[in-house]
Amino acid sequence: MKTTKLLSPLLLLALLTACVKQRDVAADPTAIVPPAGFLWEMSSNVAVTISINDTRFGDALHTISLYDTDPAEGGKLLSRGAASTNKPFATTLLLADTLHSMVVVKTAPDLSAMQQDLAVTGPTLSATLGKLPVPAGKPLEGPDCSTGCVTTITTSNNNIIVKQDEVVCITGNDITVGFTANNKGTIRICGTNVIVENANLNNGAKLIVASTGSVQFKNLTINNGIGFENYGTTSVANFSPNGPVINTGTLNITGDFNITNTGSLSNSGIITATGNMTVNGKDVFNKGKISVQNFIINGSAKFTNTCNLAIAGDYSNNGQMFNYQLITVEGATTVNGGSNLEMYNAALLITRDMTLNSTIEGFGTTSLVKVSGNTTINNPAGAKGAIQYCDANGIEVDNSGKKAFTKGAVTDCSVYIPTSDCNTIGNGKPGFADSDGDGIADELDAYPSSANKAFDNYYPADKAAATIAFEDLWPWQGDYDFNDLVMGYHYNLVTNATNNVVTVNATFSLFATGGSLSNAFGIEFPLPKENASNVTGATIEDGQDKVVLVLFTDMRKQLASSNTDEKQAESPAKTYQVSFDVKNGALLKEFGLGTFNPFIWNFLSGTPTERNEIHLPGYPPTSLGKSKLFGTADDATDANSKNYYLTKKGMPWAINLPATFKYPKEGATMQQAYLNFTAWANSGGVNFPNWYSDIPGNRKNEFIYKP
DSSP, X not given: OOOOTTOOHHHHHHHHHHHSOOOOGGXXXXXXXXXXXXXXXXXXXXXXXXXEOOGGGTTOOEEEEEXXXXXXXXXXXXXXXXXXXXXXXXXXXXXXXXXXXXXXXXXXXXXXXXXXXXXXXXXXXXXXXXXXXXXXXXXOOOXXXXXXXXXXXXXXXXEEEEOTTOEEEEOOSXXXXXEEEOTTOEEEEOSSSEXXXXXXXXXXXXXXXXXXXXXXXXXXXXXXXXXXXXXXXXXXXXXXXXXXXXXXXXXXXXXXXXXXXTOEEEESSEEEESSOEEEOOSOEEESSEEEESSEEEOTTOEEEESSEEEESSOEEEOSEEEESSEEEXXXXXXXXXXXXXXXXXXXXXXXXXXXXXXXXXEEEEEEEEEESSOEEEOTTOEEEEEEEEEETTOXXXXXXXXXXXXXXXXXXSXXXXXXXXXXXXXXXXXXXXXXXXXXXXXXXXXXXXXXXXXXXXXXXXXXXXEEEEEOOOTTSOOOOOSOSEEEEEEXXXXXXXXXXXXEEEEXXXXXXXXXXXXXXXXXXXXXXXXXXXXXXXXXXOTTOSEEEEEEXXXXXXXXXXXXXXXXXXXXXXXXXXXXXXXXXXXBHHHHOSSOOEEEEEEESSSSTTSEEEEEOXXXXXXXXXXXXXXXXXXXXXXXXXXXXXXXXXXXXXXXXXXXXXXOBOTTOOHHHHBTTHHHHHHTTTOSOTTTTSSSTTTBOGXXXXXX
């Protein structure tokens, strides 16, 4: 078709209809009545802020990764960046309306990782991540005194008798009591400031201090087979239980704490003894904190420390110690012959002096024995396995014949051990390979040899694609098959260690050219034109205020076939790899991770100065887009209210889908191909947000081009 530059817009419109495929009035989607303000969006911007309060590494950078689902189950990466304790990671994601949750993974400088589920419920999302959960876990609350009590004591009573299988509950506050429990009787103390003058537990009786209880025992006699459970705050003198002890609260012992041959201990709270702790029982587990004067473990006794054991005096190891976290000894440590001291997965033992008459062994990641005073090693003792032995003054006495350190054990002080709620001391600094020196470990740095690049950020996700589909008869509504130009695309915004955008990479795939006009395709990006450099795969357009990249100016020269008529041979999709560098790049949260402003255009009168741009609803034309046809024919654009590219009935000329789109074939409409499209549009996008998905009840394949 050839026209002149002086034709009026209305005459030009009439001539255009004679040259292009005719608008099918019968196919006009009158059943679609979208609500006012609906912009036909299938994705929404979500501002995400991830803060960290993990102070173990000072202000070092942690890596934040956002996935659409659990990465261990195939979740795709959406965005990645850096955060520190004083600067969160912030990004703006364009998320499909079908996505209701995400997963965030925080990787610390020592490469330890933790993850958390995030609910997507609105335009903002924030979370604060700390450090890995401590082994102690959540303390149990234990039983209370609200149920199961045969007798309830509310006032002072020094002669309480608990009969066989009976449960007596003490609920009074500020009272003094005394009791004897026999034959599997149970006494529960739930009151506060309860003083127990005399307590005698016999023949399988049980004593429980509830989480609400605070008790001082002046005289506590415990006989064989007794169970003692403390969930509150308890004080006792010279405690020597013969049966199982469970502590998740605070247990203060004046004097010695002895675990007998028939006793056991499971601690996930706090135990403090002013005297010595002697362990003869086989099953002792410390998942909390124990502080004692001297510590002795004997014979076949087994002590497993997964949190904090603090010894103010000396430590004598004659039994079996398994250390997973921290043991501190202000005095001397002696590991005697026939005993075991095993260290697991970055455990730490700190002592003033060390005498080794038996070998310390390390398992898993390297653990550390740190000595500030003197070391004496007697043959055949030493250390073996995953152990660093650190003596600040060197080994003073070595009687092993210089064979003290074997199977990987070395004398060194450099191993990095992070601090935690259990290990409050730690050692060294995190060591990781950082070839470009940007503060991001090579293992997490997508560009380990470039200090200017660190992370990849994707839309819609890593190894996923979105689609934009156009009708090209604007300002007429057209035949509504959305196959006039169909373009798949995938973005990767490359950021540096400070989360600024430095490069934009994009892959475009032209699938269909079913329109009758010789449409061009371009994308406008939200930055000044002078801030783009090293453009590849596209042409940066002159005369624009912002960066506008043009992939082609005539779609007819891109595909041999339109790929809309199944009777014709199909052309393979044409792929365009586009890239440009960004000068003075904005932060990722400001630059965005969405569709930017893609558009098509054709020329009104055969001259490249009067182009007819078609954009997504709500997106304005570029600086070169002419607006003389706004408000004509079916168009209801109101530039003052930024109500761009919608018809008088609220219909669009372009749609953007967060997935690969199987478009209608020539002669079919969207309503015929997609059975829930109308219901979705009429609900303003609330109902059937997955209308385009290939699930039962959504599609009618006979109207879709090669489904």
